[in-house]
Amino acid sequence: MAGVTGRLVRGWCPRAVRRLSLLLTSILQCLSFTFLPVAKFTQPFRNHFGNHCWERRNLFCPSSSLQVPAQLHMSKTAMGASQKDFESAMNQVKLLEKDPGNEVKLKLYALYKQATEGPCSTPKPGVFDLINKAKWDAWNALGNLPKETARQNYVDLVSGLSSSSDSSSQVKPEADREQAGYETLVMTSEDGITKIMLNRPTKMNALTTQMYQEIMLALEAASKDDSTITVLTGNGSYFSSGNDLTNFTHISPDEIEEKARRGAILLRDFVGCFIDFPKPLVAAVNGPAVGISVTILRLFDLVYASDRATFHTPFSHLGQTPEGCSSYTFPKLMGPGKAAEMLIFGKKLTAAEACAQGLVTEVFPDSTFQKEVWTRLKAYSKLPRNALRISKQMIRNHEKEKLHATNAEESRILQERWLSDECMNAIMNFLSRKAKM
Numbered sequence: 055m056a057g058v059t060g061r062l063v064r065g066w067c068p069r070a071v072r073r074l075s076l077l078l079t080s081i082l083q084c085l086s087f088t089f090l091p092v093a094k095f096t097q098p099f100r101n102h103f104g105n106h107c108w109e110r111r112n113l114f115c116p117s118s119s120l121q122v123p124a125q126l127h128m129s130k131t132a133m134g135a136s137q138k139d140f141e142s143a144m145n146q147v148k149l150l151e152k153d154p155g156n157e158v159k160l161k162l163y164a165l166y167k168q169a170t171e172g173p174c175s176t177p178k179p180g181v182f183d184l185i186n187k188a189k190w191d192a193w194n195a196l197g198n199l200p201k202e203t204a205r206q207n208y209v210d211l212v213s214g215l216s217s218s219s220d221s222s223s224q225v226k227p228e229a230d231r232e233q234a235g236y237e238t239l240v241m242t243s244e245d246g247i248t249k250i251m252l253n254r255p256t257k258m259n260a261l262t263t264q265m266y267q268e269i270m271l272a273l274e275a276a277s278k279d280d281s282t283i284t285v286l287t288g289n290g291s292y293f294s295s296g297n298d299l300t301n302f303t304h305i306s307p308d309e310i311e312e313k314a315r316r317g318a319i320l321l322r323d324f325v326g327c328f329i330d331f332p333k334p335l336v337a338a339v340n341g342p343a344v345g346i347s348v349t350i351l352r353l354f355d356l357v358y359a360s361d362r363a364t365f366h367t368p369f370s371h372l373g374q375t376p377e378g379c380s381s382y383t384f385p386k387l388m389g390p391g392k393a394a395e396m397l398i399f400g401k402k403l404t405a406a407e408a409c410a411q412g413l414v415t416e417v418f419p420d421s422t423f424q425k426e427v428w429t430r431l432k433a434y435s436k437l438p439r440n441a442l443r444i445s446k447q448m449i450r451n452h453e454k455e456k457l458h459a460t461n462a463e464e465s466r467i468l469q470e471r472w473l474s475d476e477c478m479n480a481i482m483n484f485l486s487r488k489a490k491m
């Protein structure tokens with residue numbers, strides 16, 4: 055990478071050098087994937103390389119396997135909760151049906167640490183270690199709060215959560231329940247359908263690193279909830295404009311290679327979630343789709359599109375290469391020639407063309423799109439849940455291994471592409487296009 059940078063810098067005018075520096079500090083923020091906002095501090099508990107399972111237990115109760123200090127084994131006093139109450143609260147947390155949200159999880163974490171270890175005395179994590187820093191800040195903010203009080207507060211907090219969780223579980227399953235804890239998505243469950251809506255309409259639902267993470271979290275939750283069908287759609291005029299190109303900002307030159315490596319891991323995990331998703335997965339493509347939001351469509355079981363939608367994969371224009379398993383799925387679906395037009399030459403398809411190629415299942419007039427799609431899906435969601443799930447898996451299992459291998463290879467190749475001059479220049483052009491107007 056140093057070679058590429060050196061080559062580029064030599065012979066450039068100062069303005070170009072500044073632009074290069076912007077670019078280099080920018081490229082592949084999609085790679086700064088651990089730089090999640092505090093709200094997503096659950097991420098470290100994810101097994102990146104494994105089976106996409108989330109180990110929430112560790113967050114709520116970070117030391118469930120930890121020996122409780124002897125001095126905590128005391129009976130309930132006027133001061134507060136007994137050790138038994140505390141342990142029972144820890145168990146209750148693990149049983150919570152509804153995610154209490156990251157703010158509450160931070161509080162639980164802090165109180166737990168204070169109750170078991172006392173005031174925070176560990177070194178403050180670095181400024182870039184946002185997740186651990188958020189946890190450290192929450193713990194440190196408790197100052198010298200006595201262990202007993204922290205324990206009581208923990209028990210009280212969990213008790214409040216459990217009662218609100220009880221009352222929410224009495225809500226009729228049909229009720230539209232918006233899931234808390236997402237900043238870039240709106241996730242709702244209604245009529246046996248879990249809807250994940252991309253929610254950055256002013257940016258055409260361009261996918262930020264946070265969004266990739268939240269989509270993975272949402273899919274994980276949807277795979278386990280009691281819904282029959284999961285739907286991905288977009289808020290506003292676009293389905294999604296693909297990878298957010300401002301992800302490629304604020305990265306220093308010496309970080310680039312490492313961030314590219316981590317970016318490839320995130321890409322592989324993100325696409326892996328779609329390959330492995332166990333229930334019927336539907337895309338309601340409400341408007342134009344670009345890049346990765348097009349390629350992953352072949353991993354859905356149904357793709358319903360508005361007649362206003364278009365399908366565009368301008369990878370070559372961006373100095374990049376196909377992902378989302380499209381280098382395997384598109385030629386298989388539409389033949390190598392049509393796939394080449396899309397994936398190599400960036401030909402944009404209309405909804406009708408995408409339907410003719412088999413990428414879209416059915417096209418609806420934009421004016422009736424929402425009504426027709428949701429009526430159809432509500433009817434489907436009443437079909438026997440397990441039969442749908444098993445049938446989906448029977449269809450998908452044939453090619454799962456091939457899909458994972460393709461996904462790994464595409465991610466590896468993109469990792470290299472992100473470091474190329476072609477990719478840097480293309481992204482710089484996009485970022486500077488408004489300035490040129």
Ligand SMILES: CCCCCC/C=C/C(=O)SCCNC(=O)CCNC(=O)[C@H](O)C(C)(C)COP(=O)(O)OP(=O)(O)OC[C@H]1O[C@@H](n2cnc3c(N)ncnc32)[C@H](O)[C@@H]1OP(=O)(O)O
Pocket residue numbers: 084256257258260261266295296297298299300317320321324344345346347368369372374377484488
């Ligand atoms: C872990 C995964 C790693 C990534 C895997 C690889 C993924 C690859 C891809 O997805 S490649 C595709 C990347 N996307 C694009 O190239 C699209 C870029 N955007 C556009 O071409 C246009 O914005 C448009 C055609 C989508 C819409 O054009 P228009 O109708 O003229 O609107 P604006 O351009 O004014 O857009 C409004 C507003 O949104 C911002 N925006 C739109 N798309 C993106 C984007 N992809 N990245 C960043 N920002 C985007 C645009 O800048 C405007 O913002 P502003 O009003 O200027 O603040």
